[in-house]
Amino acid sequence: MTDLPNSLRTGPDARGHFGQFGGRYVAETLMPLILDLERHYRAAQADPAFKAEFDYLLEHYVGRPSPLWFAERLTEHLSGAKIYLKREDLNHTGAHKINNCIGQILLAKRMGKTKIIAETGAGQHGVATATVAALFGLPCTIFMGAVDVARQQPNVFRMKLLGAEVVAVESGAKTLKDAMNEALRHWVANVHDTFYIIGTVAGPHPYPELVRDFQSVIGDEAREQILEAEGRLPDMLIAPVGGGSNAIGLFHPFLDDADVEIVGVEAAGEGLDKKHAASLAGGRPGILHGNKTYLLQDEDGQITEAHSISAGLDYPGIGPEHSWLHEIGRVRYEPVTDAEALASFQKLTRLEGIIPALESAHAIAAAERIAPTLGKDKIIIVNCSGRGDKDIFTVADALGVEL
Amino acid sequence: MTDRFAATFAKPRPALVAFITGGDGNTAANLDALVAGGADVIELGMPFTDPMADGPAIQAANLRSLAKGTTTADLFAIAAAFRRRHPDTPLVLMGYANPMTIRGPEWFAAECAKAGVDGVICVDIPSEEDAELGPALRAAGVDLIRLATPTTDAARLPDVLNGAGGFLYYVSVAGITGQQQAAQASIDEAVARLKAATDLPVAVGFGVRTPEQASPIAKVADGVVVGSAFIDIIAQHGDAAAPYVETFTRSLADAIHGAKEIAA
Numbered sequence: 001m002t003d004l005p006n007s008l009r010t011g012p013d014a015r016g017h018f019g020q021f022g023g024r025y026v027a028e029t030l031m032p033l034i035l036d037l038e039r040h041y042r043a044a045q046a047d048p049a050f051k052a053e054f055d056y057l058l059e060h061y062v063g064r065p066s067p068l069w070f071a072e073r074l075t076e077h078l079s080g081a082k083i084y085l086k087r088e089d090l091n092h093t094g095a096h097k098i099n100n101c102i103g104q105i106l107l108a109k110r111m112g113k114t115k116i117i118a119e120t121g122a123g124q125h126g127v128a129t130a131t132v133a134a135l136f137g138l139p140c141t142i143f144m145g146a147v148d149v150a151r152q153q154p155n156v157f158r159m160k161l162l163g164a165e166v167v168a169v170e171s172g173a174k175t176l177k178d179a180m181n182e183a184l185r186h187w188v189a190n191v192h193d194t195f196y197i198i199g200t201v202a203g204p205h206p207y208p209e210l211v212r213d214f215q216s217v218i219g220d221e222a223r224e225q226i227l228e229a230e231g232r233l234p235d236m237l238i239a240p241v242g243g244g245s246n247a248i249g250l251f252h253p254f255l256d257d258a259d260v261e262i263v264g265v266e267a268a269g270e271g272l273d274k275k276h277a278a279s280l281a282g283g284r285p286g287i288l289h290g291n292k293t294y295l296l297q298d299e300d301g302q303i304t305e306a307h308s309i310s311a312g313l314d315y316p317g318i319g320p321e322h323s324w325l326h327e328i329g330r331v332r333y334e335p336v337t338d339a340e341a342l343a344s345f346q347k348l349t350r351l352e353g354i355i356p357a358l359e360s361a362h363a364i365a366a367a368e369r370i371a372p373t374l375g376k377d378k379i380i381i382v383n384c385s386g387r388g389d390k391d392i393f394t395v396a397d398a399l400g401v402e403l
Numbered sequence: 404m405t406d407r408f409a410a411t412f413a414k415p416r417p418a419l420v421a422f423i424t425g426g427d428g429n430t431a432a433n434l435d436a437l438v439a440g441g442a443d444v445i446e447l448g449m450p451f452t453d454p455m456a457d458g459p460a461i462q463a464a465n466l467r468s469l470a471k472g473t474t475t476a477d478l479f480a481i482a483a484a485f486r487r488r489h490p491d492t493p494l495v496l497m498g499y500a501n502p503m504t505i506r507g508p509e510w511f512a513a514e515c516a517k518a519g520v521d522g523v524i525c526v527d528i529p530s531e532e533d534a535e536l537g538p539a540l541r542a543a544g545v546d547l548i549r550l551a552t553p554t555t556d557a558a559r560l561p562d563v564l565n566g567a568g569g570f571l572y573y574v575s576v577a578g579i580t581g582q583q584q585a586a587q588a589s590i591d592e593a594v595a596r597l598k599a600a601t602d603l604p605v606a607v608g609f610g611v612r613t614p615e616q617a618s619p620i621a622k623v624a625d626g627v628v629v630g631s632a633f634i635d636i637i638a639q640h641g642d643a644a645a646p647y648v649e650t651f652t653r654s655l656a657d658a659i660h661g662a663k664e665i666a667a
Contacts, residue, residue: 032556374602
């Protein structure tokens with residue numbers, strides 16, 4: 001498939017670029033390490049033992065394959081296209097994040113690195129990283145904005161239980177982007193023994209590529225499962241996009257199937273004319289955290305604060321491959337507001353008995369908007385990227401409920 | 404290399420390269436104090452919201468400057484005014500890729516040339532991404548100053564030097580600005596290695612805060628870069644920092660300028 005001359009799945013190029021996006025915009029100190037990481041990743045890709053260990057851990061530790069669930073009551077309610085949910089919420093640690101962490105810690109082991117660091121926003125990637133660090137017996141430091149530490153206490157405690165040190169980052173706006181800055185600062189001073197497990201399809205090459213590859217298990221499984229269930233490919237895929245790792249994981253195996261329409265959902269926060277986190281709808285190309293991509297920024301290139309009710313989407317950038325898929329028009333990106341996501345969070349919970357993560361609720365909201373406009377013979381796969389237990393305090397607060 | 408760089412590094416003494424963040428405190432007065440105190444090259448930091456290569460002191464200076472509303476236009480106004488007051492002192496803009504490239508590299512390079520800027524240091528554009536900024540600067544006659552680090556191995560060094568101008572900035576520690584100091588032996592070894600590979604002057608920075616630290620580095624290098632220590636003075640004294648900046652500059656300049664005489 002990837003050998004097709006017109007394939008959309010061959011990126012990035014040798015320099016890590018997806019069209020004009022991606023690249024390796026890092027300090028010189030990190031550059032040799034990035035090149036070393038790429039060499040080790042190429043060797044791992046060619047090593048059947050690496051894939052075998054990855055697959056083993058995904059099956060027996062993460063619990064894959066995750067089910068593809070026909071959401072019959074939601075489908076009836078919307079009276080349009082059939083909706084299937086890819087149940088990444090059922091993975092160990094409750095979201096897709098663990099897929100990537102398994103892959104990267106295996107790389108860390110191959111490279112002989114003895115310490116693990118990661119950034120986290122809501123804490124899901126931090127928990128997944130702390131989990132694999134515990135599994136492999138490696139010391140782990142998680143950088144988390146001080147504001148996020150305060151509002152995500154259960155995940156902070158989870159990480160500590162798993163043996164991780166959680167560093168509350170006091171610089172900047174004290175949220176995800178500042179946590180990433182601080183992780184990069186720590187990394188640059190500890191490159192000799194430390195592996196940085198980046199949580200999304202962003203950062204310098206080869207991170208966007210390798211995170212995508214580790215997450216593509218989502219789309220590979222979904223493809224097989226829908227063929228089994230329906231005997232054909234879906235008409236549409238929908239996934240939420242912050243940095244975009246769950247989305248690219250679902251989308252990538254379908255990019256060359258021209259008849260499969262693909263929709264990414266950006267967080268429109270309070271609305272695109274107010275505070276939001278929709279980098280494609282409200283930003284423009286720039287350079288941050290090692291890659292060129294769409295960013296929320298002012299006319300001088302200063303990065304502006306993102307806002308979303310979903311902490312996992314609360315980031316002023318997006319993975320570079322998404323910026324490219326947006327510009328070439330292969331994927332359509334639509335905004336969904338906090339209020340819409342909140343309504344869909346409750347609707348899915350009541351109709352299917354599935355409490356989705358607020359991130360995933362953004363994709364459900366888009367499906368609710370689109371499904372009724374399609375015929376009942378059409379099929380949509382929505383990525384239920386995580387479970388919503390972590391969000392119940394945020395949701396209660398938004399609904400004015402005291403717990 | 405611009406004439407101002409050539410004249411500065413032709414002097415038979417090592418140079419003090421002094422960094423302050425533009426728009427933090429009374430920048431014009433502090434720049435004058437640096438020159439009056441004996442600084443040979445000025446690095447003017449362009450503030451950025453996400454200075455990921457900087458330690459706490461310069462991070463805070465970036466945010467103080469932005470909180471006061473400093474724009475890129477303000478930065479170039481500061482640079483142009485400096486050039487009018489100090490026609491002979493080399494001036495370098497140092498900062499991050501996004502503010503430098505957001506209006507296109509040609510725009511940035513033209514503004515640099517217009518303001519009399521001699522060189523540009525961009526922290527997060529390694530040689531692999533040179534196309535983002537390097538060609539435009541070189542076409543405009545502005546030197547692109549490259550960074551070499553303890554992790555820059557022999558295989559990479561030619562790429563780092565390709566297209567480099569002004570001077571080579573040796574980042575003496577793998578880390579962020581204003582933190583720990585490198586062992587002198589490692590600096591001696593690195594400077595010798597770099598000078599064998601390039602005719603560019605080599606300036607050494609990161610973690611250098613006192614005349615006592617600067618002196619042994621100046622014995623082997625063509626320049627010594629000091630930044631966070633100035634930022635600390637400005638943070639402490641605010642708009643009234645200039646006299647303190649000047650006194651501290653003089654202590655550094657004396658130590659650096661005289662370093663090779665003592666050695667001889």
